[in-house]
Amino acid sequence: MTDQMIAPVRPETVDVDAAIGILKERFPDAVKDDTREGYVGVVVERSQLVEVATAIRDELGFDYLSSATAVDYLGIEDSMEMVYHAYRISGGKPLVFKAQTPRENSSIPSLIDIWPGVDFQEREAYDLYGISFPGHPNQKRILMWEGFNGHPMRKDWKEAYYEAELKPFESRWPKGYVRRSEELNIFGKNVAYPADFDLSRLSDDTEASLYAGMGLGVDVEALNSDEELKTDRLVVNLGPHHPSTHGVFRMVVTLNGETIETLEPVMGYLHRNHEKIGERNAWNHNMPFTDRLDYISSMSNNLGYALAVEQLMSRGMRYTPPTYRAEVIRVLMVELTRIVNHLWAIGFLLNDLGAFFTPALYAIAEREKILDFFEATAGSRLMCNYMRFGGVFKDIPERIRSTANLLNDKVRDFETTQYLTQLITETLPRAVDELDTFLTDSEIIKTRTIGVGYLPTETAIAYSAAGPLLRGSGVAYDVRRAEPYSIYPELDFDVAVRYNGDIYDRYLLRIDEMRESLRILKQILPRLERTKGESFFSGNKAVYMPRVAIGEAYGRVENPKGELGYYVVSQGDPKGPQNPWRYHVRAPSFINLTVLGQMCKGQKVADVVAILGSIDIVLGETDR
Amino acid sequence: MSSLDLRQLHDTEFPIPDEMQGNLAITSLSKVYNWSRRSSVWPMLFGLACCAIEMIATAASRYDTARFGMEVMRASPRQSDLMIVSGTVTKKMVVPIVRLYNQMPEPKYVIAMGACASGGGPFKEGYNVVSGMDQYVPVDVYIPGCPPTPQALINGLIALQKKIDGQSLANMDDVPWYGVGPSDPVPIPILGPDIIDPRQMGMIREQAMLAAAGQPYGVRELPAVAMQIATKKISAGAAVAAVSAASVVVDAEAEAARLERRQEAVARKRALLAKS
Numbered sequence: 029m030t031d032q033m034i035a036p037v038r039p040e041t042v043d044v045d046a047a048i049g050i051l052k053e054r055f056p057d058a059v060k061d062d063t064r065e066g067y068v069g070v071v072v073e074r075s076q077l078v079e080v081a082t083a084i085r086d087e088l089g090f091d092y093l094s095s096a097t098a099v100d101y102l103g104i105e106d107s108m109e110m111v112y113h114a115y116r117i118s119g120g121k122p123l124v125f126k127a128q129t130p131r132e133n134s135s136i137p138s139l140i141d142i143w144p145g146v147d148f149q150e151r152e153a154y155d156l157y158g159i160s161f162p163g164h165p166n167q168k169r170i171l172m173w174e175g176f177n178g179h180p181m182r183k184d185w186k187e188a189y190y191e192a193e194l195k196p197f198e199s200r201w202p203k204g205y206v207r208r209s210e211e212l213n214i215f216g217k218n219v220a221y222p223a224d225f226d227l228s229r230l231s232d233d234t235e236a237s238l239y240a241g242m243g244l245g246v247d248v249e250a251l252n253s254d255e256e257l258k259t260d261r262l263v264v265n266l267g268p269h270h271p272s273t274h275g276v277f278r279m280v281v282t283l284n285g286e287t288i289e290t291l292e293p294v295m296g297y298l299h300r301n302h303e304k305i306g307e308r309n310a311w312n313h314n315m316p317f318t319d320r321l322d323y324i325s326s327m328s329n330n331l332g333y334a335l336a337v338e339q340l341m342s343r344g345m346r347y348t349p350p351t352y353r354a355e356v357i358r359v360l361m362v363e364l365t366r367i368v369n370h371l372w373a374i375g376f377l378l379n380d381l382g383a384f385f386t387p388a389l390y391a392i393a394e395r396e397k398i399l400d401f402f403e404a405t406a407g408s409r410l411m412c413n414y415m416r417f418g419g420v421f422k423d424i425p426e427r428i429r430s431t432a433n434l435l436n437d438k439v440r441d442f443e444t445t446q447y448l449t450q451l452i453t454e455t456l457p458r459a460v461d462e463l464d465t466f467l468t469d470s471e472i473i474k475t476r477t478i479g480v481g482y483l484p485t486e487t488a489i490a491y492s493a494a495g496p497l498l499r500g501s502g503v504a505y506d507v508r509r510a511e512p513y514s515i516y517p518e519l520d521f522d523v524a525v526r527y528n529g530d531i532y533d534r535y536l537l538r539i540d541e542m543r544e545s546l547r548i549l550k551q552i553l554p555r556l557e558r559t560k561g562e563s564f565f566s567g568n569k570a571v572y573m574p575r576v577a578i579g580e581a582y583g584r585v586e587n588p589k590g591e592l593g594y595y596v597v598s599q600g601d602p603k604g605p606q607n608p609w610r611y612h613v614r615a616p617s618f619i620n621l622t623v624l625g626q627m628c629k630g631q632k633v634a635d636v637v638a639i640l641g642s643i644d645i646v647l648g649e650t651d652r
Numbered sequence: 653m654s655s656l657d658l659r660q661l662h663d664t665e666f667p668i669p670d671e672m673q674g675n676l677a678i679t680s681l682s683k684v685y686n687w688s689r690r691s692s693v694w695p696m697l698f699g700l701a702c703c704a705i706e707m708i709a710t711a712a713s714r715y716d717t718a719r720f721g722m723e724v725m726r727a728s729p730r731q732s733d734l735m736i737v738s739g740t741v742t743k744k745m746v747v748p749i750v751r752l753y754n755q756m757p758e759p760k761y762v763i764a765m766g767a768c769a770s771g772g773g774p775f776k777e778g779y780n781v782v783s784g785m786d787q788y789v790p791v792d793v794y795i796p797g798c799p800p801t802p803q804a805l806i807n808g809l810i811a812l813q814k815k816i817d818g819q820s821l822a823n824m825d826d827v828p829w830y831g832v833g834p835s836d837p838v839p840i841p842i843l844g845p846d847i848i849d850p851r852q853m854g855m856i857r858e859q860a861m862l863a864a865a866g867q868p869y870g871v872r873e874l875p876a877v878a879m880q881i882a883t884k885k886i887s888a889g890a891a892v893a894a895v896s897a898a899s900v901v902v903d904a905e906a907e908a909a910r911l912e913r914r915q916e917a918v919a920r921k922r923a924l925l926a927k928s
Contacts, residue, residue, distance in 0.1 A: 172780065173744055177845035180779050187779035188846075209777060214859050218776070218783050219846045225860045268748055271697045271727045275704070276745055297745040298701055300768075301778030308777070317774065323702035392712040410706060410799055648701055 040089025044121045047088045054087075055080055062126065066343060066579015066598070069124025071109075074136050077127045078163075081112075081142045090114035090123045092505070093143035093492055095582070095593050095614040098153040102131065102183035104599060108159060110136050111595065113582055113614075117489055117503060119510035122582065129159060131182075138163035145492025148622050156181035156303075171296035171651060174238075177222060181304060188213050188220040194607045195308050238280060238294065239263065261289060264633065268297045272380050272637040275647030279624075279640075283633055291628045291636065293621050295651050302652040306611035311337055311576055312417065314611065319411040321592075321613060322649040325369045327361040327402070328587045330415035335513055336583025336594035337417050337576060344577030347418075348566040353559040354419030355515045360448075360552045361405075361414065362585075363545040364398050367456060369588035370538040371395050373644040374463060377535060380641035381476050387467065394459040397451060404428040404444070417574050419565035424556070445557065452549045460542045468536065477531035481627050481639035484529060491623040494616045495590025497643055500537045501529035507586035521548050531642040538644075541588075576606055589644055590616025613652055617645040682821040689733075689759065690721075690816040693809075696732035697725040698752070701739025703766040703799040710802040720809055729755040734812070736805075737791075740768035740775050741782040743847040747840060753789045754837040758829035761815075763808055764791045767798040774798065788849065789838055824917055825910065832917040833924060 039050055048070055052059050058076035062069050072080045084090045095113045109128040115121075127136050138161035139146050150161045151170040158179035161167055168174060178185050189209040191197050210216050267278035276297035282290045302321065306314050318333045319326035341347045350358070375391030399409045404425050406412035414420055428444045467473055483493070488501040498505055506523040508516045524540035526533035567574070576598045584593035593614030600606050620643050628636050668676055695717075699707060711717050711725065726732040729752045741749065753762070764785045767773030772783035785791055792815060795808035819826035828835055842848040848856070 173843045175844060187777065189777040191777075210783070214863055215856065217787060217849075218772070218779070218781060221848075221856055221860050221863075222845055225845070225856060268745060269698060269752060276700055296780075297742060297748075298740060299742055299744065299780050300701075300740045300775040301780055302775075305775065305778055320702055320774070323705055389713050392709060393714060396709070396714050409801065410702065 039087050040116075042088075044123055047084075047090070047123055050088065051080065051083065054083060059125075062124075064579075066340075066577060068580070069122075069126065071126050071128060074127040074129055077137050078139065078142070080125070081139050084114055084123060084125065085142055088123070089116050089118075092117045092489055093139070093145055094122065094494075094584070094591060095595060095612075096139070096146045096149040096153070097595055097610075097612040097614070098157040098159055098181075099597060099610045099612075100131070100157060100181065100183045106131060108134050108157060110153065110159065111580075112139070113593070113595075115510070117505055119505070121511065124582070134158060135160045135162055137161065138167075140164055143492065144490050145619060145622055148618060155179070158182065169296075171299040173296070177220075180301070187301075187304065188215070188218050193308070195310055195313060238292075266636065267294075272640070274376065274640065274645055275650075277640075277645065277647055277650065279636065281628075281633065281636065286632050286634075288628050288631055288633060288636065291625045293624055295618075295621070295647075298647045298651040300648075300652070302613065303611055307608055309611075310607050311574055314608070315415065316411065316413040318613075319413055320648055321615065321652065322369075322587060322589060322617065322646045323410060324372050324646055325365040325588050326410060326412045327365040327414060328585060329592065330412065331358055331362055331514075332583055332585040332587065332592045333594050334415045334417055334583075335585060336581050336596050337574070339581035339583050340576045340579060340596060340598055341417060341574060343579060344575055346575075350419045351563045351566050352515075353562040354564045354566065356552060356555045356559055357420050357424060357564060358415060359514055359516070359519070360549065360556065361402075361412075361420075363548050363552070364401070366545045366588045367460075367542050368395050368398050369644075370542050371459070371463075373588075373641075374467070374535060374538055377531075377638070377641040377644075378467065378473075380637045381473060383472075387463070390459075391463070394456065397455060401428060401444075401447065401451070416565060416567070418567035419563075421565070423564045445553075448556075449553060452546060452553060456542075457546055460539060460546070464539055468539070473535075474532065476635075476638060477535065477642075478528075479530050480631060480635050481531045481642055482529050483623060483627050487623065487626060488529070491626070492619050493590070493623055494620060495587065496534050496537050496541070497590065497620050497623075499523070499525045500534035500642075502527040507584055507591055511584070513585065519548050519551055531638055534642045580610075584614070587616055589646065589649070590620055592616055592649075613649070615649040615652060617643075617647075617649040618652070621645060621650065682819070685821060686817050686819060690813040692721045692724075693734045693761070693812065693816075694724045694726050694732045695722055695734040695736050696729055696752070696756070697727045698735060699738050700741065700745065701768065703738035703769070706799045706802055707736055707738045707765065707805060710805045715802040715806060717806070717809065720806075720813070722809060729753075730757060732756060733759065734761045734763065736763045736765050737769040737785045738765040740773065741785050742780045743782055743841075744780065744843070746782050746788055746847065747843060749785070750788050750838050750840050754840070758834055759827070761792045761812055762789055763793045763795065763812060765795050765805060765808065766800055767796065770794045770796065782847070788841065825914055828917065832921045 039047065042050070048061070051070065052061075055076060058073040058080055059070050062071050092115045093112060094115050096110060098108060098110050100108050107128045108131055109126045111124065111126050113122040113124055115123075129136050134157075136159055138150055140150065140161075140163065147164075147166070148170060150164055151167060153159050154161060154164075154167055155169040155171050156179055169176065172180070180187065189212065191209070191212065209218075213220070215221065262283045264281045264283055265278065266272070266281060268276040270278075278294040278297065280292045280294055281288055302317060306317060309317070314333060315330060318329040321329045338349070342349070371391040371394055375388030378387035379385060402412055403409045405422065406414040414422075424444055426444060428442050428447050429440070483497065483501045485502045488498050488503060493501070502525060504523045504525040507513070509523050521544045524537050524544055526537045526540070578598050578600075580595070580597045582593055582595045584591055591614070595610065595612040595614065596608050597610035598606060599609035624640065624643065627639055631639065668678070699705075709715065711723065717723055722734075729735075733756075735753060735756065737749070753760070762785065764770045768775060768781070769785045770791075772781055775781045776783050782788070793808045793812045795804055797804050800808070821827055821830065824830070824832060839850040842850060
């Protein structure tokens with residue numbers, strides 16, 4: 029007892045406020061509190077950012093950089109800033125630190141040497157905001173193409189269909205006089221050309237810049253040496269149209285024989301400007317857009333966004349948190365979504381391994397039964413648009429008509445409770461067991477996956493990997509336990525974790541997670557019964573536009589694919605209708621891809637497809 | 653039978669020899685040809701976004717496109733008849749899509765699945781989003797929905813089958829791959845400061861000059877023929893009695909344009925044949 033009392037405070041275990049205190053003591057000139065209304069964390073002088081970040085990681089123990097994103101404060105502060113959210117892998121609240129730069133010649137030192145996981149996020153900030161990152165080895169555009177005119181997320185950059193800063197547009201609401209965007213755009217398309225545009229002066233170096241620096245061709249000196257025979261390196265393009273890339277993803281692979289030397293992900297083929305549109309939308313306009321991020325698990329995306337905005341709203345007046353029934357329904361939906369996603373992921377991982385479509389067909393058949401429930405409840409199979417700030421928009425229906433359970437060619441009419449109980453206690457456990465029985469011990473699967481796509485624990489943390497990719501490498505990090513939300517603290521479940529960090533373990537982990545989800549769902553059923561008839565929405569339904577307090581918030585949930593975070597900034601009139609000033613999505617698929625190149629190095633080309641399948645990406649979220 | 657003129661088959665009075673009665677059925681060549689084509693439309697294994705998930709669900713066991721002979725999804729454009737544009741078409745992606753379309757052998761069909769592929773959908777205002785696939789490639793069937801349910805996709809596929817059924821071998825406009833030869837490839841868009849459709853360079857230069865002259869939104873001009881039809885329709889709307897007359901005029905005009913196109917097509921083929 030006395031030993032413990034004498035022992036000095038270990039900085040890597042103190043809470044966030046104390047950690048900030050230590051940081052300010054260490055760097056009195058460089059670290060200052062963020063005193064703006066509704067903001068948390070510290071502002072770091074950019075010239076000392078690297079030193080401060082090193083101290084945050086090494087001395088204070090915030091070893092997991094969840095998110096790094098840029099914000100343009102044109103008209104408010106005339107500066108841009110990078111916002112970093114660092115967590116401890118043992119769980120807890122984030123240490124938020126920011127670095128500011130003037131808008132002209134903006135530059136912020138790269139943190140890639142401290143957290144390699146910022147690689148793509150810094151490239152994204154360069155692409156969309158034009159902030160340059162000295163020290164970044166591969167600073168080029170990532171979502172748009174090389175040569176695109178301007179940096180589109182800057183507040184003074186207007187898209188071709190620009191009508192007004194904020195929605196709802198005057199032309200549509202409240203008068204309802206609609207002008208089509210085509211009539212407003214001089215070229216009639218979603219295109220704006222610069223005034224002095226000339227095709228003859230155009231040089232398309234999009235591809236050339238991609239291949240530059242890949243070290244192609246024969247190394248003549250190596251041929252002359254007496255070492256083993258060197259072969260010419262070959263560049264293979266996988267995608268963007270390729271059946272195994274899970275969408276329009278592209279990998280440029282350099283091969284030596286069949287072995288991979290370098291792999292560079294190329295993305296942006298589905299960059300549909302989620303964030304720019306999100307900043308024009310009013311707060312609740314964004315809910316249906318979040319469906320289309322990770323379009324396999326729309327319910328979970330809804331929850332993440334609702335949590336982020338509820339965080340902001342809770343600071344304002346007249347806010348009541350979601351009711352208990354709303355939370356129960358939310359967890360029900362989110363855990364069913366996790367099963368939907370993992371069924372899909374396993375089915376398509378097997379597709380990638382060459383078991384073409386048979387396992388996937390079985391997985392999809394089970395998935396349809398859950399989708400029937402979603403359709404009966406939310407009205408849509410895929411894009412549910414179900415959650416609201418303060419609850420959900422509709423209660424679970426009394427009865428459900430399901431076509432997946434045809435009996436003598438007739439649609440069956442179920443009582444919802446009965447349908448759910450049967451689904452959760454019988455149908456889905458059986459489906460999971462079935463997959464487990466037929467796949468887990470398969471000789472082919474074991475040979476193809478064990479030891480392939482190895483990701484060591486330290487690398488996974490450093491590269492900000494999340495979800496099954498992180499837990500498959502032996503890190504028991506799950507947002508539901510690390511920073512609990514909703515009613516997860518009162519539910520009994522374990523964080524699934526596997527230790528070998530290869531494809532096989534990621535597959536097993538998904539089976540484990542489905543079983544844990546079923547365990548949660550079994551606890552949800554009695555709660556659902558108990559709260560029947562209670563309110564499922566806490567707010568005042570007559571309020572069309574929620575009032576959101578000024579400030580920033582970072583809401584995150586454990587999505588099936590990993591940690592999904594929403595960084596939202598509210599500025600503007602707290603009394604009138606508002607729009608997000610910044611709406612950023614920390615997409616697990618996007619950040620998990622950072623480590624893909626590392627994982628594939630030295631593997632055979634046929635394994636790339638399986639490794640990508642084991643990460644389980646979805647392009648709507650990767651490119652946003 | 654070497655002297656058999658296939659055109660005689662259309663004549664229902666064609667005499668069937670007695671010994672072959674009961675073994676033969678007479679139908680039009682187009683019908684047999686279309687029946688076999690419509691029953692084996694192979695889609696390209698080509699998913700863009702959210703709609704691709706519903707497309708896969710449609711191909712899976714519950715909805716099962718195998719019932720329509722469409723279960724063989726080919727990853728190569730060279731082996732496929734149908735491109736289902738399933739999702740948001742971005743400016744970056746439209747370049748490969750047009751290239752893939754050009755690589756498909758004729759007869760080829762395009763389905764714009766969902767709101768995004770049909771007209772930009774919820775992401776239309778985005779700076780990297782193309783307002784519909786038909787800006788670059790001719791589309792045969794549009795399917796509304798975001799995303800369309802599998803039932804809607806199947807409905808679209810049946811609509812395509814009906815379209816194939818309606819095509820006639822006798823009409824070179826319907827089956828240009830037999831009549832005139834393969835159609836010209838669609839020019840591939842270029843990624844410059846923004847996306848550039850090479851077919852529209854003239855318009856782009858003109859409008860860009862307008863913009864430089866300080867006219868922010870120049871009036872877009874409709875193509876001449878469309879303008880004529882539009883004005884006629886408007887004037888027809890003034891008097892009810894004139895409506896039918898005006899529509900007849902429009903139809904006659906369209907018929908004349910079609911005939912002209914066809915004559916041009918035949919002339920082109922003659923020239924090709926003469927060359928070879």
